[in-house]
Amino acid sequence: MEHTSTLERVLRAIAITLVILFFIFPIFWIVLMSFQTNETILRVPPSIVFEPTLQNYQALITGELDTAAGKLEFDFMSNLFNSFYLSTASVALGLILGIPAAYAFGRLKFRGSEDIAFTLLSFRFAPPLLVLLPLTIYFQKLGLADTYFGLIWVYQLIVLPLILWIVRGYFEDIPADIEYAYRIAGHGFWATFFKIALPLAMPGIAAAGLLAFIFAWNNFIFALVLASADKQPVTVGALAFVTASGIQYGQIAAGIVLSILPTLGLALYAQRYLVEGLSLGAVKG
Amino acid sequence: MSDAAASLPKRRGFRISRRWLPYVLSLPALLACIGILIPFFTAVAYSLQRYRLSQPWAHKWNWGENYWNFLSDSSFWNTLQVSLTYAFLTVGLELMFGLGIALLLQKRTRFNNFVSIMLLMPLMTAPALASLMWKLMTNPGFGILSYFASLIGFEDFRWASDPSTAMLTVVLVDIWVYTPFIMILLLAGLRSLPQQPFEAAALDGVPRLFVFWRITLPMLTPFLLTATLFRVIESIQQFDIIYAMTQGGPGDRLTVFQVEAYLNFFQSTNVGRSAALLMILWAITYVLSSIFIKNWLKLREKQRGEA
Numbered sequence: 001m002e003h004t005s006t007l008e009r010v011l012r013a014i015a016i017t018l019v020i021l022f023f024i025f026p027i028f029w030i031v032l033m034s035f036q037t038n039e040t041i042l043r044v045p046p047s048i049v050f051e052p053t054l055q056n057y058q059a060l061i062t063g064e065l066d067t068a069a070g071k072l073e074f075d076f077m078s079n080l081f082n083s084f085y086l087s088t089a090s091v092a093l094g095l096i097l098g099i100p101a102a103y104a105f106g107r108l109k110f111r112g113s114e115d116i117a118f119t120l121l122s123f124r125f126a127p128p129l130l131v132l133l134p135l136t137i138y139f140q141k142l143g144l145a146d147t148y149f150g151l152i153w154v155y156q157l158i159v160l161p162l163i164l165w166i167v168r169g170y171f172e173d174i175p176a177d178i179e180y181a182y183r184i185a186g187h188g189f190w191a192t193f194f195k196i197a198l199p200l201a202m203p204g205i206a207a208a209g210l211l212a213f214i215f216a217w218n219n220f221i222f223a224l225v226l227a228s229a230d231k232q233p234v235t236v237g238a239l240a241f242v243t244a245s246g247i248q249y250g251q252i253a254a255g256i257v258l259s260i261l262p263t264l265g266l267a268l269y270a271q272r273y274l275v276e277g278l279s280l281g282a283v284k285g
Numbered sequence: 286m287s288d289a290a291a292s293l294p295k296r297r298g299f300r301i302s303r304r305w306l307p308y309v310l311s312l313p314a315l316l317a318c319i320g321i322l323i324p325f326f327t328a329v330a331y332s333l334q335r336y337r338l339s340q341p342w343a344h345k346w347n348w349g350e351n352y353w354n355f356l357s358d359s360s361f362w363n364t365l366q367v368s369l370t371y372a373f374l375t376v377g378l379e380l381m382f383g384l385g386i387a388l389l390l391q392k393r394t395r396f397n398n399f400v401s402i403m404l405l406m407p408l409m410t411a412p413a414l415a416s417l418m419w420k421l422m423t424n425p426g427f428g429i430l431s432y433f434a435s436l437i438g439f440e441d442f443r444w445a446s447d448p449s450t451a452m453l454t455v456v457l458v459d460i461w462v463y464t465p466f467i468m469i470l471l472l473a474g475l476r477s478l479p480q481q482p483f484e485a486a487a488l489d490g491v492p493r494l495f496v497f498w499r500i501t502l503p504m505l506t507p508f509l510l511t512a513t514l515f516r517v518i519e520s521i522q523q524f525d526i527i528y529a530m531t532q533g534g535p536g537d538r539l540t541v542f543q544v545e546a547y548l549n550f551f552q553s554t555n556v557g558r559s560a561a562l563l564m565i566l567w568a569i570t571y572v573l574s575s576i577f578i579k580n581w582l583k584l585r586e587k588q589r590g591e592a
Binding site: 012041042043046098101105109110118121122131133134135137138164169173214217224235239242271 | 315318404422542556564566577
């Protein structure tokens, strides 16, 4: 590969430019739109020269949207709050439930452990609606409809398999001898777990937590089926917002930007772990 | 070794608790999921019943009738066809582009690493929101892509609202979101390959196309297989992108399994048919995912062994 011809280098440069354009342009364009008034958005031909305005963000934050039909109250900020709350709480619950289980599967191999781990993993691949549709009926009966708790519980379907399989790999990678040495020194099981195993697996736990947060945040179908209007996260809220605001394209763009910013930020921060996490530990980055 | 720890005098009864410990540790996670298994069995039951929310009095077992009806139900065959087309197109194109981009970025240079990180952004965008972004860009009035289309001669290109281009539009969004997934998986695979065969081939002056077909591709196969199965399983269940873009329309042009089941449940309130549809989808994904898990485990063992 050392001696590449000029022609090849030019072709490579063109290919990479096209790739970057295709994948980055949509985000770039929506960000531009979010700083424009409807008049500049509707210009033909479109242009990237315009006077930037913050009024779209302002409208979203105050919750008062100007539409053709007059003022419209739309509390997009509460959707953002719901997303934060649901994702954080789901990940916290997922970590509390998942880390001990991951330790059991990774370190203390026991009878049936592989089968159980697989069953949990297979949830990740089953059609979500299969579970969600009967759940709507159960949630009505149990009084879980219209609660955060019901949603957080169902979100475990996304969060738990991810945490279990990533963290399990990290526990497996810790040499067992370190733990045995600590045990032989007279420390109990829990002391060993908290003082040795947990700190050593911390990078994996952090990675799993961040990824699980992103997946919970990006989830759409769970909340679409189960969440009532005031519990909706941004993914569902944005869709309702498009219907409600009609032609306020700048505000829609601003809403989208606010909704994708947290996950993009986290992803760039945690990119080191993404490959491993996305492939559930099958491929090391 | 565990005996040494267990025989320490101050921990009486530890032997018993040690036996139960793994179960105790994993029990909370299991309990959380058992709650999920109950609705699964409920769905199985629904699929064998005549059950319409609008006609609660006619709720009764009809056993295989929902499934039997599918044979003569053209909208079921449409669903199957649309789902398979969608999965085939998205995964096929994403594999091609993903592999191409991974090969472009294979060398570990600062620039290549930076680009591969930037390309993660679409993957981290919620698919439903990605669909809304593309909806704004394909708006016939002001969408930038509609404008580009008119520049190259497609005046009044209607993207998702035209039955003949609706599939193309959602496939495009899917490619935008998920190609980076295949790319980073294959990039990690490419970079983990042993270097000797490539060095030997370079020494012997083997043509690069030959190296690609005979060395790179065969050695990359486990990664390709993992990525493909993973994506097929997800793609055949796609809901977010399609629902956010057109809700299955125009007409029944994009009623893939989950969208059709959703509409059946909430619009025509035909719970029985909806559940039967999902059971068929589940059967397909079950077969695919058991193949996937086997293959994935092998790869995982191998990668962890080398790490």
